[in-house]
Amino acid sequence: MKLLTQCYLGIASISSFTAGFSAPSASSVQALLSANQEKIASLKTIAQSISSDAAVSPTNDVFYLRYALETSYENDDERTEALKSNIQWRLTDGKDIVTSAHQAMQAASSDSKWDNQPVQQAAPHADRINKYLTSVQCITTSHPTSNDLIYCVRAGKIDDKALMSSVTVDEMIDFFLYVKEVNAAVADMRSLETDSLIKVVTCNDLLGVKLVGGSKDFRSALSLSSKKATQLFPSLSGRTLLLNPPKLLSALIKVFSPLFPKVVMDRIRFERGPLKDTEDLLEIVNVGAGRDEFIQQMDELVYSD
Numbered sequence: 285m286k287l288l289t290q291c292y293l294g295i296a297s298i299s300s301f302t303a304g305f306s307a308p309s310a311s312s313v314q315a316l317l318s319a320n321q322e323k324i325a326s327l328k329t330i331a332q333s334i335s336s337d338a339a340v341s342p343t344n345d346v347f348y349l350r351y352a353l354e355t356s357y358e359n360d361d362e363r364t365e366a367l368k369s370n371i372q373w374r375l376t377d378g379k380d381i382v383t384s385a386h387q388a389m390q391a392a393s394s395d396s397k398w399d400n401q402p403v404q405q406a407a408p409h410a411d412r413i414n415k416y417l418t419s420v421q422c423i424t425t426s427h428p429t430s431n432d433l434i435y436c437v438r439a440g441k442i443d444d445k446a447l448m449s450s451v452t453v454d455e456m457i458d459f460f461l462y463v464k465e466v467n468a469a470v471a472d473m474r475s476l477e478t479d480s481l482i483k484v485v486t487c488n489d490l491l492g493v494k495l496v497g498g499s500k501d502f503r504s505a506l507s508l509s510s511k512k513a514t515q516l517f518p519s520l521s522g523r524t525l526l527l528n529p530p531k532l533l534s535a536l537i538k539v540f541s542p543l544f545p546k547v548v549m550d551r552i553r554f555e556r557g558p559l560k561d562t563e564d565l566l567e568i569v570n571v572g573a574g575r576d577e578f579i580q581q582m583d584e585l586v587y588s589d
Contacts, residue, residue: 311481313349313475313476313478327348327364328345328348330364331348334371335375339374339382340379344476346472347468348367349481350472353481353518354519356518357518381461385403385462385469386469389403389470408455408462410459412451413450416447419565420438421442422436424436427485429583429587431482434487435467437486437487438565439488439489442502444498445502448501453508456505457508457512460510461513464516467484471484483521484521484522485586486522486525489528491560495530495532524552526553526554527554527555527557528557529556558578562578
């Protein structure tokens, strides 16, 4: 299947991408699947004993490989309990989210070329949210070498007060978790196609963000959905970039950074420059100078060490 070079909101307008497949190596997905075969089979059996619905208990082994590789679990019992808890969420509170995402992705990929409309329209409360989150505010593209997904969000360009006047915090959380679910499923699918374990790199462009003011409800929805997504999607997140922070925030970062554990700080990088002069995020997706510059910046910030 031809897959992703771009997607709005982490879920959209996916244009042609031909996935290459390399022979398995020590770091290839095929090698990782083979090395963790028994653990994956056990986890998959547990999930499918809870639900045989493919939207709830995915059939893609990469979904379970991520649990096998997650280092935050202290032991296999904790790993198993995390999976059970997450499958229960997918079966209950998250059932509508994962079912909508599963069906929309099937419709979107039914032809040889991705059709994003089913995915965009199936998002929870899309009729009220989509107009506030366009390619100006957020987009997902793919890195041409690593194949990682790069999810860009520009909070300073979102009319968060108007947005949150039309939805509740819980509805906004559902929307963000739907986006995470689609991104995770695309990452798992592409991991098999490219024989590399796809991560999601997050770029938070803070240009224009006010330290005082804005919608507290929107910030709460972002925070709560991010916390839940960390639990639901182990071994999915790559580096997080905080770009173009306000000057006061930059000063606070220097003071408080030493207080954070090294494992946290290793995944976060603060930087000025990238996306600062970008009007529409389509500029970093479509072929041209804007995309070339952005990919070079990602190479330096994410993949240079």
